[in-house]
Amino acid sequence: MARSQRTPLPEVDGVRLTRLPRHVGLIPDGNRRWAKERGLSVPEGYIAGVGKGLQMLQDCCDLGIEEVSLYGFTQDNTKRPKEQRMAFSGACVAFVEEALKFDIALLVVGDSTSAMFPEELKPYVKERQGSGLKVNMLVNYGWEWDLKSAFESGQKRVHDGLASRQVSRIDMVVRWGGCRRLSGFLPVQSVYSDFYVVEEYWPDYELPHFLAALAWFQTQEPTLGG
Amino acid sequence: MARSQRTPLPEVDGVRLTRLPRHVGLIPDGNRRWAKERGLSVPEGYIAGVGKGLQMLQDCCDLGIEEVSLYGFTQDNTKRPKEQRMAFSGACVAFVEEALKFDIALLVVGDSTSAMFPEELKPYVKERQGSGLKVNMLVNYGWEWDLKSAFESGQKRVHDGLASRQVSRIDMVVRWGGCRRLSGFLPVQSVYSDFYVVEEYWPDYELPHFLAALAWFQTQEPTLGG
Structure with missing residues (x-):
């Protein structure tokens, strides 16, 4: 699937989008609650989420976003049944397999030395592969694992030593499912990020959620802590 | 000033508060915008903020909060005129001088080796002093400074090596002034924090803002990333 020809940015409630975030973090939460409310199984929630992830990826390509970081699963999550x-884990693999058909430059970020890390994703942990929209997929990611790498690196700047050092500073984090927390998502790249919460569950993702986040983002003044 | 006798927790819109956050992070933003809208000088904005900080401290004592971390100023901020x-800087000193009259256990957290660090606050950087509500005042604080300490510490757990290691995990961060970002606020302690934003500027602080944050907090399920 080719990246769509870039068209003028859309309007949101009569206001033209003019300033996009360069790098967006995405926390696709609410798959389990979505499934439960519909009497479906947890796996069915994740499967629904995969389709929405691909839809969102296409939306990012269409809009001309440069880089997205997507919360797959964390080392904390692996304590679940x-x-x-x-x-x-299967949902992450399925997502990546389909995502590779887009024009993306994929990097998988997470502890690949653990049995929790899916074998199929190991080719993508060392170097970014492909060209186009940069996609950082967090798989068996842990904030403590990420920071501890930096400890041992001897780098002067924290970012340069992180396990996730190939992931750049994030301009905006968008979380679906109503929770207003980062849950360990790339703490260093998110220090200055604007944070937008969508109430709807991730499997109910539609483009207008993202457009509303983008419309809000361009009203915020970037200060980088200054 | 003695800590008030602890009374039953108040009701918020007819709902009794029952589950308080143990540790609250406070980002008292909006002093400059508040001053500007009133045709006042920037310093007048900060002075107004000091009074509100003391009012909030009393409110935390009255409610029975155990620990608060307060964003004074950052190394990023020191690039301003x-x-x-x-x-x-003067506002932080004035706040601390008055706050010490409360029953609090004060710790000042920030790079005290820099000329930007106020001399008057140096006695409070090594060890927590006093008893009562734990107050962590961030003065000339920097997230990178904080994390870099951990690099050199050789500690196994990230938290144990931080410059801010005496500051515990934060349950909820409340930010005044409408911005939805953490701006480098204690990134490790905030990894799992719930994040509540008050639209009003900090110098307009009133107890109902905080009560609304607390009422929201107790509707959130703590998962610590699980």
């Missing part, structure tokens, strides 16, 4: 683990 | 630096 095995059925759930298999489900979210 | 000298008049502003003098104003926010």
